[in-house]
Structures are given as C-alpha cells and as structure tokens.
Amino acid sequence: MLKNKIVIITAVAVTIALVIVLVLTAVGFKSSNTDAQKAPTFVVKRGPLTVNVVESGTIKAREQIIIKNEVEGKTSIIYLIPEGTRVKKGDLLVELDASALIDSRLDQEIKVQNAEASYVNAKESLAVAENQAKSDMDLAQLTLEFARQDLKKYTKGEYPNELKKTQADITLAEEELTRVRDTLKWSQTLYKEKYISQTELQADQLSEKKKALDLDLAKNNYALLVNYTHQRNLAQRKSDVSQAQMALERTQRKARADVIQAKAELKARQAEYQRQKDKLEKFQEQIGKTKIYAPADGLVIYATSAQGGLFRHNSEPLQEGQDIRERQELIYLPTGNSSNAEIAIHESNLKKVTVGLPVFVTVDALPGRKFTGRITHIAPLPDAQSLWMNPDLKVYTTQIFLDQKDNAVRTGMSCQAEIVIEKHADTLYVPVQAVLRIEGVPKVYVMNKTQFEPRTVETGLDNNRMIRVIKGIEPGDRVLLTPPLKAAGVDYLSKTKQPDVSAAIPAKTTSKKRNRPVKQQDGQ
Incomplete structure (x- = not known):
C-alpha cells in the first residue's frame, strides 16, 4: 500500500511540473510575439522613387564686368x-578718397626737383673722382708697407719672446714641483711620527697637486703656442701682406675706372631724373583712377x-x-540676362553628383516659378572659407547653368537647387534607417511569422530618406525600422542618428540649410 501511494504522489508531482513548464513556455512565447508585433516596421513597396540632392545657394550672373x-x-x-x-x-x-594721393603728388614734385639737382651735381663729381683716386692709391701703398713691417716684427721679435717665456714657465714649474714634492715627503715622515696633523699633511698634498697642474698648464701653453697660436699669427701676418698687395692692385684698377664711373654716374643721375618724372605721371594717373x-x-x-x-x-x-x-x-x-546658380555640395553627397546632371532651381524672390539647368562644374577641393569657419564641415562649390534667361533673376538672390540623380518609375524602396551594414554587407530584418530575421539585400542610391533595394526582398515584406545595433561592425547607411518611425514616410521635407518646405518627390 505504501509503495502504491508513493508512485501515485510522484506521478501527480511530475504532471503538475509539466503543466507549469508548458504554461510558462506559452506565456513567454506570447510575450515574444507581442514584442515583435509592437516593433515599428515598414511594408516594402514598389513604386516611383526619385533620388535627389537639395541644396541652397545664390544666383550669379554668367556674363558680367567686374569693377575693381x-x-x-x-x-x-x-x-x-x-x-x-x-x-x-x-x-x-x-x-x-584722393587726398593722400594729392599729397604724394606734391612730395613727388619735390623729388623731381631734387633728382634734377643731382643730375647737375654729377657733372661736377668727375673732377672730384680723379683726386679721390690718387688719394686712395697713396693710402693703399702705405697699408702694404705697414703689413710688411708687422710680419717682420712678429717673426723677429714677438714670437721669439713668447717662446722663451713659455719655456721659462715650464722650467720654473718643474723646479716648484720638485720642491713641493720634497716638502711632501718630509711631511709624510713627520706625520708618521705624529709631529704634524693630518690637515697639514693634506695641505702639502694639495700643494703638490697644484704644482703638478701648473707644470701641465705650462707645457700645454708651450704646445699651444708652437702648434697653434704661432701658426695662426704667422698666417694672419702673411695674409695681411697679401691682402694689402691685392688692395693696392684694386685701388690702382679703381683709379683707372673712376673717370669712366663718373661718366656712368652722370648717366645714372640722368636716368633717375627721368624715373622721378615718370613716378609723378603715375601719381597723376592714380588720382584719375579714384x-x-x-x-x-x-x-x-x-x-x-x-x-x-x-x-x-x-x-x-x-x-x-x-x-x-x-x-x-x-x-x-x-x-546680359543669363545666370548661374552656385551651391555647396556636402561631402556625403559628393559621390552621387556628377557634371551634367539635371537640376531644378527655385528662386526665393520668385515664388511659384521653377527653372531648369545642369551642373557644369564641381570644385575639386573643399571650400576654404567653410573649412575655416568649421573644420568638420566640408562642402564643394558647384556651378549650375540655368537654361532660362529672365531679367527677374538677379545676381545675389537666394535659391534652392534640386539635383535629380536617378528617377525610377517602378522600384522597391525602404527607409534608410531599415538598412544597416554588418561587416560591410547591407542587411534588413524581415518579419518571418513571429520573428525578425536578417536578410542580405543589394541596394542602390538613397535620397537621405528612402533607399532603393535592387534585390533581396519582395513587395509586402515587413522590415524592422529599428534593427539591433549590437552586431559587430554595424553602421546605418545614412550615418546619422536613428529617426523616429513617423519620419519613415513623411509628407514633406525641408532644406538642410534654409528650413524651407520642399515639394514631395516620388518615393519620398
């Protein structure tokens, strides 16, 4: 009986446990399904999609005269x-304001008069140049004689005296060192017998070292004199003689050229006189340009x-x-009445834009009118002024040729340009926030029954709101607008913050720079 009761109780307990597990599983499954159903999604559509870039800019005249x-x-x-x-x-x-130029013209008139006086003075300078040439030659000859005497004085007197002095210094230093060493030897004997203190012994030792250094210094002075100082002084004296000889030769040549130089100076003064007159005429011309x-x-x-x-x-x-x-x-x-539009393309859109693309331009001062054009030039480098104001902002100046000629379109007017990059009549598209890259591969999360599963897709260009999907999904698929970001290497294709779900299919958009409503495009 007892065994039967135990078996029955065990069976009942197992049954209850199984029921609890099944109930918990059902509740968790239902909760998972509920979370999946609550996640924001987008139903894949097939329809028209326009890939465009909208930028603000300024109207420029195509043909104009620049007054500088x-x-x-x-x-x-x-x-x-x-x-x-x-x-x-x-x-x-x-x-x-021409007042400064008028004052300068008056100063220049004075300079013209001074230049004329210099021209006259140059005529009188010729005679002075001849006298100066003779004086310069006499001085150069005297300098040469002094240089020769200095060389003889050094080799016969100064150097032998210095040599004897250094040799005498060595002899005296040797004798002093011998004397000090004898004294030190005697002091060491007295120190052993305790007749002198250690301090007195150290003083004698220090004296011996000093005399040894004095001897080394005397020997070094002797070597320095013989090997370096004498060689330098001798070379200097010989160089002085050589330089004096060349100076005399230059002076003689200069004396012969002084007369010619005086004539050349006369011509130079005449040219300077003419130059000052030309400058006076230029000041008069500058006054006219005011x-x-x-x-x-x-x-x-x-x-x-x-x-x-x-x-x-x-x-x-x-x-x-x-x-x-x-x-x-x-x-x-x-x-003329032909115009261009100048806009700044952000670097994130640069790869989309090419020369020749069609553009629709609206002018703020002319509401309700739309002009057509095409891109004619894209700057190869970012705008330097924008980099100076914000180093993180890189934009490229772009020129747009407007097809229409209208006198109402004036230089300096603000405008907005819509660059049409691609226009698809029937294609698949999803919001850009639904697509992310996992290890460089674009993927979307598609609803499969009660769960979302990643699916690889091939994408085209986007218009910052919708992105074209070439293959990988079908119309009617539900894609997750908030894909998980914990996967390795995940980046939104738009490389911006995740927008709200309500922004997935907005009715209107605004310009990035001017906060003005823009007409809704296909697929936007």
Whole structure:
C-alpha cells in the first residue's frame, strides 16, 4: 500500500511540473510575439522613387564686368552709386578718397626737383673722382708697407719672446714641483711620527697637486703656442701682406675706372631724373583712377551682395566711408540676362553628383516659378572659407547653368537647387534607417511569422530618406525600422542618428540649410 501511494504522489508531482513548464513556455512565447508585433516596421513597396540632392545657394550672373579698385594701397570710398541702379556707359560709379594721393603728388614734385639737382651735381663729381683716386692709391701703398713691417716684427721679435717665456714657465714649474714634492715627503715622515696633523699633511698634498697642474698648464701653453697660436699669427701676418698687395692692385684698377664711373654716374643721375618724372605721371594717373566710371550699360550689384550666402567673404556691406584694398572687387555689372546658380555640395553627397546632371532651381524672390539647368562644374577641393569657419564641415562649390534667361533673376538672390540623380518609375524602396551594414554587407530584418530575421539585400542610391533595394526582398515584406545595433561592425547607411518611425514616410521635407518646405518627390 505504501509503495502504491508513493508512485501515485510522484506521478501527480511530475504532471503538475509539466503543466507549469508548458504554461510558462506559452506565456513567454506570447510575450515574444507581442514584442515583435509592437516593433515599428515598414511594408516594402514598389513604386516611383526619385533620388535627389537639395541644396541652397545664390544666383550669379554668367556674363558680367567686374569693377575693381585699381588704386594702389588702401583707400576709402567717399561716393558710391546706390545698388540696383541701371547705369549708362560713362556714369560715375565710385569715387575714392584722393587726398593722400594729392599729397604724394606734391612730395613727388619735390623729388623731381631734387633728382634734377643731382643730375647737375654729377657733372661736377668727375673732377672730384680723379683726386679721390690718387688719394686712395697713396693710402693703399702705405697699408702694404705697414703689413710688411708687422710680419717682420712678429717673426723677429714677438714670437721669439713668447717662446722663451713659455719655456721659462715650464722650467720654473718643474723646479716648484720638485720642491713641493720634497716638502711632501718630509711631511709624510713627520706625520708618521705624529709631529704634524693630518690637515697639514693634506695641505702639502694639495700643494703638490697644484704644482703638478701648473707644470701641465705650462707645457700645454708651450704646445699651444708652437702648434697653434704661432701658426695662426704667422698666417694672419702673411695674409695681411697679401691682402694689402691685392688692395693696392684694386685701388690702382679703381683709379683707372673712376673717370669712366663718373661718366656712368652722370648717366645714372640722368636716368633717375627721368624715373622721378615718370613716378609723378603715375601719381597723376592714380588720382584719375579714384573716379570709376561705368564701362558699359548695366545693373549695379555690389560685390559684397553677390558674395552672399552661408560663407560670405566680407560680412560688411559695401558703403561710403568703408576702407578698401587694391584689386578688391567693388561692383558687378551684368551685361546680359543669363545666370548661374552656385551651391555647396556636402561631402556625403559628393559621390552621387556628377557634371551634367539635371537640376531644378527655385528662386526665393520668385515664388511659384521653377527653372531648369545642369551642373557644369564641381570644385575639386573643399571650400576654404567653410573649412575655416568649421573644420568638420566640408562642402564643394558647384556651378549650375540655368537654361532660362529672365531679367527677374538677379545676381545675389537666394535659391534652392534640386539635383535629380536617378528617377525610377517602378522600384522597391525602404527607409534608410531599415538598412544597416554588418561587416560591410547591407542587411534588413524581415518579419518571418513571429520573428525578425536578417536578410542580405543589394541596394542602390538613397535620397537621405528612402533607399532603393535592387534585390533581396519582395513587395509586402515587413522590415524592422529599428534593427539591433549590437552586431559587430554595424553602421546605418545614412550615418546619422536613428529617426523616429513617423519620419519613415513623411509628407514633406525641408532644406538642410534654409528650413524651407520642399515639394514631395516620388518615393519620398
């Protein structure tokens, strides 16, 4: 009976445990399914997709005359024609301060008079040059005699005396060293007998070392004199004689050339006189350039206005009283009604954009109108001004040729350009945040029954919101908008922060620079 009860109790316990396990499994499975169903997803679609890049920029005149300051140095504006004025050829555009130039012209007139006086003085210098030549030759001859005497004095007197002195120093040092060593030997004997202290013994030892050093120094002085000092002094004295001989020869040659030189100086003074007169004429010409007239008919546009945009080179508008430098651009005078658009392409979009791509341009001042064009030039290097303002921002200046000619489109107007890179009438696309790279391979997470599984896809270009999928998924597939980021080497293709789910299929987008609504494109 007892065994039967134990068997029954065991069976009941096992049954209860199995039921609990099944219940927990069902609950966990249901929870997993619930989490998967709550995850934000996107249903893969097939439809039109436009891959484009939208950037803000500035309108530039294609054909224009650039009015520059041709006055040298720095000057200021005292009159400036109002911007937007339509001028005729010959109208006064700018008048610059000429007061400094007028003062310089007066100074130059004085220089011309001085140059004329120098020219006259050069005629009288010829006779002086002949007398000076004779004086120079006498002095050179005397210098040579002194150099020869110095050489003889050194070899016959100074060097033998110095040699004897160093030899005597060695002899005296040897005798002093012998005497000190005898004293030291006697002191050592007295020290052993305790007649003198250790301090007295050390003093004698120090004296012996000093005399030994004195002897070495005397020997070194002797060697230095014989091997180096004597050789140098002898060479110096001989060189002085040689230099004096060559100086005498140069002086003699110069004496013969002085008359010719005096004549050449006369010609030089005459040329200087002419040069100063030419400079006076240049000052007069510079004064004339302080008034700038229109070389042709056109519309006045200040250079500072035409250089507007995100990276204006001169934030201060052109105005009266402003200081300007030489060769500075002042006014743009468009001579036609053809225009270009200049934009800055971010480096992340550079690989998408090529010369020749079509562009749609809208001008802020002309709402409701759209112009067509094409890319004609992309700068090979980043814009230097943008790098100076923000080293982490690299943009490339891009020129767009506008097809339409319209007088309403003016230089300096703000515009927005939409570069059409690819246009697909029927293709698969998903939000860019749904695609990530795992070890360099693009993947998406596709709903498979109750779980998401990674699937390799082949992708095309994106428009920063939607990315084209060439193969790997089918219409109707549900892809995860928040794929896991713990896999090794995972990076969003957009390389930006993960956007909200609501941004996956927005109705409108905005320009990256100007915060203006942009017309919705296909697949955007």
